[in-house]
Amino acid sequence: MFLFDKKKILALDVGAATVKIAELDSSRNRSTLLALGIAPTPANSFAGGEILNPQAIAETIQALIQQLKTKRTHVATALSGTSVMVKRITIPRIDTKLIPEQIRWEAEQYIPYDINEVNLEYEVLKTSPSPESMDLLLVAAIQGHVFKYAEAISAAGLNCTILDVSGFALANCFKANYGELDGQSVALLNIGATSTSMVVIDNREVVFARDIPVGGMNYTVDLQKGLNVSQEEAEAFKLSIGKDKTAPVEAEGLINATTEVVSDEIKASFDFYLNSASSHTISRCFVTGGASRTVGLIERLNQIVPCEKLDPFLKIKVDPKTFSQNYIDQVRDFAAVAVGLGLRQVGD
Ligand SMILES: Nc1ncnc2c1ncn2[C@@H]1O[C@H](COP(=O)(O)OP(=O)(O)OP(=O)(O)O)[C@@H](O)[C@H]1O
Numbered sequence: 001m002f003l004f005d006k007k008k009i010l011a012l013d014v015g016a017a018t019v020k021i022a023e024l025d026s027s028r029n030r031s032t033l034l035a036l037g038i039a040p041t042p043a044n045s046f047a048g049g050e051i052l053n054p055q056a057i058a059e060t061i062q063a064l065i066q067q068l069k070t071k072r073t074h075v076a077t078a079l080s081g082t083s084v085m086v087k088r089i090t091i092p093r094i095d096t097k098l099i100p101e102q103i104r105w106e107a108e109q110y111i112p113y114d115i116n117e118v119n120l121e122y123e124v125l126k127t128s129p130s131p132e133s134m135d136l137l138l139v140a141a142i143q144g145h146v147f148k149y150a151e152a153i154s155a156a157g158l159n160c161t162i163l164d165v166s167g168f169a170l171a172n173c174f175k176a177n178y179g180e181l182d183g184q185s186v187a188l189l190n191i192g193a194t195s196t197s198m199v200v201i202d203n204r205e206v207v208f209a210r211d212i213p214v215g216g217m218n219y220t221v222d223l224q225k226g227l228n229v230s231q232e233e234a235e236a237f238k239l240s241i242g243k244d245k246t247a248p249v250e251a252e253g254l255i256n257a258t259t260e261v262v263s264d265e266i267k268a269s270f271d272f273y274l275n276s277a278s279s280h281t282i283s284r285c286f287v288t289g290g291a292s293r294t295v296g297l298i299e300r301l302n303q304i305v306p307c308e309k310l311d312p313f314l315k316i317k318v319d320p321k322t323f324s325q326n327y328i329d330q331v332r333d334f335a336a337v338a339v340g341l342g343l344r345q346v347g348d
């Protein structure tokens, strides 16, 4: 029992703006949230999915685990942004034993990185365009970026036990809360600070996952330039909109202009997916991430696809004695990937 307890997972989601840590219990038929903490990411320590300063990230992780008083040491974390690439490929149907060899060769054509510097994984999809071929989801992670995660986690005194992909963890969170939705095609969007994960789940399977390099930081940078203020002021103005009138009147127009840029990028990825072979019409889109709170953004995305907010706690038990409703409302848009990771089991 003791050994089993020690193997329980500590979820870690490192982002460009915030670091999230979560602890869940899935031992009974319903998962329970035991702990959840969020801290600002130290300046210049993470961008676009890459850890730039492992020591600074380790210190933030340590501060969070002290605050949460967690004893768990086995971390599940996820790669995002430019650290990882997921691509659906079609290959001639072959014996599954031969796939690892075959994908190395295939990957050279599809992955724009040096094949000797990436870790390759794959999943065979249930769908395939014809009986003679098979569809795979190819996952390529940049080794150097993986090492930086391992470095930060071990410097924090923890073990990196599960290394996931941010979009897959998002899909895991979605499935735990909304079920399998047989026969439907749904999209998920996690709009962070410097990247937006887009995932498509088609009839129970993740068939598409891509990180688009846009997010809340686009707004901050555009406000900074447009209002000629510091980054800190721009961020504060952005967060004040819709709450009070501290931001200059021009801010709203600048936000709306950035929303056009951000939604155009997201639409391009929807179009890319919909134009690919074997895609199906997306019926609904579930949106999360800190920047999904931007005034007017979801309304704009609604013109591309019907959107609703993803609730990472919909089916997760959250004890009101441990978490106030106010806290849960504050963290809801930031927690999806951490919840999806926290539901993973050792051996996954
Ligand atoms: N109320 C709000 N209105 C607009 N933007 C917000 C609001 N609250 C937070 N944000 C933005 O959300 C972003 C942080 O969200 P999140 O924590 O999901 O990103 P991250 O995971 O750190 O980044 P990434 O996944 O891109 O590495 C920041 O850009 C922040 O400015």
Ligand SMILES: [Mg+2]
Pocket (backbone or CB within 6 Å): 014, 015, 016, 192, 193, 337
């Ligand atoms: Mg994020």
